[in-house]
Amino acid sequence: MASNQIMFILFAAMIVIFSVLTVTTRRILRAAVYLLFVLVSTSGIYFMLNYQFMAAVQLTLYAGGIVVLIIFSILLTSHISQKFEPEGWKKTVFSAIASIAGAILAIITILDFNFEATTQAAVEVNMRLIGKSILSYGYDGYVLPFEVISVLLLAAMIAAIVVAKKAGPANTKSPNYNKE
Amino acid sequence: MINFGYTIWILLLPFLMFLLLGLAGHKLKAKLSGLLGTAGLGIITFLSYLTAYQYFFTSEKVDGAFQKIISFNGVWLRLTENLHIDIGILLDPISVMMLIVVSTVSFTVHIYSLGYMKGEKGFERFFSFLSLFSFSMLGLVVATNIFQMYIFWELVGVSSYLLIGFYYTKPSAVRASKKAFIVTRFADMGFLIGILILSFNTKTFDFITLTSLSGPAITQTGGAAFMGLSVITWSMILIFMGGVGKSAMFPFHIWLPDAMEGPTPVSALIHAATMVVAGVYLVARMFPVYAFSAPEALDVVAYVGAFSSLFAAIIACTQTDIKRVLAYSTMSQIGYMMLALGVSGYGGHEGLGFMASMFHLFTHAMFKALLFLAAGAIIHAVHSNYMTDMGGLRKHLPITHLTFLAACLAISGIPPFSGFFSKDEILTAALHHNKLLFAVEYAVAGITAFYMFRLYFSIFWGRDTHYHHTPHEAPATMTIPLIILALGAIFSGFLPFHELVTSDGKGFEAHIELSVAIPSVIIGLMGIGLAYLMYKKESVIPDKLAATFKYSYKWAYNKFYIDEVYLYVTKKIIFRYISTPIAWFDRHIVDGTINAIAFVTQLASFRIRQFQSGQLQKYGFVFITGAITLAIIFIYLWK
């Protein structure tokens, strides 16, 4: 067994087990930690595929940004060791059936399909190439999505600030419709 | 060619009065609404007389026969090319005669009601209903086609219902009005079926086509037969069934005595002179068809008429409510008219019965309306309907007394009053046709004289009752109509009906047959004499007779228990076995189906509403499931 196979099996097992644990555990902080493990393992997969830049981005943004954000919000909205009540059985059963059916469908389709590899030579992905691509326009250039993403990030920042702002005295608008 | 265009006002004016008084009457002062109604009737009385004068004396005769003139006709509902329901005005001898009868009696009743109903709550309502009735009855008599007659027939029934139940807070009045309407409606079912059968076979509703001697009703005698009688005969019998209901012949007579719950002017107008003769008018209108295509139906008419007159006369001898005596008397006299039509032939002297029937209709309207109005004056004075509370009234009510006496003499057939002439013609016609029916009617003439004078003597002679407060004569508005009608009752016998109103429109020679006239006068005088002996002074003879013939008296007093039979049949048989299952079916299955549809809709909507539950995860679930399903379909199943 080659070493990359062993690595792959290790990472794959971590991903699968921890993602299942994330969605089934009853303690919310543990769910966040399991998510963190999943994200780190994903980053490992990227390393195996020789995309070091992406792996780094993954670690930085996801594991270092989003998971921290999630943990902060957990701490803001609920007690840290709060346990969930189990959900009703109807919901779990139906969702499980739907997910498993979808998984089986997808796996069957994947195994059935004949993926043809190309014969062209691989290109060496390094930072220079990435940088040149991301700032060039034309056939292989990605400057347009880059700019759009920038605008999106700006909008998201402003939105997050506005939505989460505490309502000041001039802003108080209590909705006065009748709650059923 | 005379222009009879003004006749449309004879119909329109009462209808407009009905609308005006019905909708706005309560805003006007009571007296004004009464005067408006009466004025409307006065105008149409004048127009009717004008029409009669122009029709009978100045219009052209063809072959010596009066022509049927259509002065107005509008197609209302066109079913096929030839079959259409019109609304129109047909002028011919019997309809013009009826115009005079209806408008005169209605006019006098209007004047009378100004005094009789004064101070009553609902005064304006009364006059608007009277106008509605006049409109309906006039529309019935001038109908150009049988369906128009049916429409107005029903309208007359509605007016009768409204007027009988005028005192709607009295339960007995409400019951009586319902009874009248339901019984006549039931009879009208036969009428409608008869109309449909007739028009299906002859392909027309129009009277002129139906009754013409070369028309389809008379010339086509072939065709299907059912149980030995031709189709036309069956339809004629069914049409006569409608007449039986409206004219209170046996067995549909039960509503007429109860209809006396209405105010007395109503009884005078509707249940004595005009509505109840609608059945007679119907047979007269369709007479050529009866005479030529359905002679068996004429036999039915004759026997029903004779039996009803005998039946009613016997009952009238025992009743104590004066209005009920008069109601049974009406039934008996209408039996005379039906009998006269039943024994009649067509054309010239053969049609003597027809002429006699119309003549008797005319004179009867006069004296019967007079009798009822006088009875109203008496009730108004004494405040009671019963003979036993009255007596010796001749001293207190002179005008009423004399007019009542005139009417009684007329109805008993004493010359020279009008009743003698008309009744005599009927007896002559019966004698020449059917001896048995002649004998029955002859006996009834005597019984009639007896019970009418029993009534007269008990009210105006008899014992000198002591009254709580002295009865006073009625006011002028009530006595003047009495006098007008009395003049009609006395002198209308001299009208030359045999030249004006005959079965084929041509006049014929008619004279009094002494072999019939003298015996009829004798039996009339015998009846009067018997009543004189028993009732002029207070005596014990009546009670002794009642005790001797206990059972006959009991049966006659209880009207031969016909009402009880009807109640039994309806309640125990029809309600229990027919109505209840049908009602169950209607409530559970028909209503149940509709309710089930509504319930299913509601249930479905409740279920469908769950799609909008606001639950994010439900939406997600549906989304994922849908995506998976579509993927399966499009990847694997779609070839």
Added chain:
Amino acid sequence: MITGIPLQYFLILATLMFFAGVYGFLTRRNLITILMSVELILNSVNINFMAFNSFLYPHKMEGMFFSLFVIAVAASEAAVAIAIIINIYRRFATINVENVNEMKY
């Protein structure tokens, strides 16, 4: 291109992660756990894209850049979602998804 590991293994791995995320999205009651499931889904998609890029189109970089932008979008979306969740918590005092169902029939 990696020797010894066929493409399908990566794809199956991504599938399992994806449907775990779907299960979590449909089942969990807390809004934040739902958000975490969404992150799982996004990540599985990323793995898919990278695997395809490596095995089927090694001469291009489209899959990689796509994943890059997906990560950027996911980050901004998570930020805004957290802000909304905080607002909901302030308004309803609960972040149970079954209780925030005002937009219903």
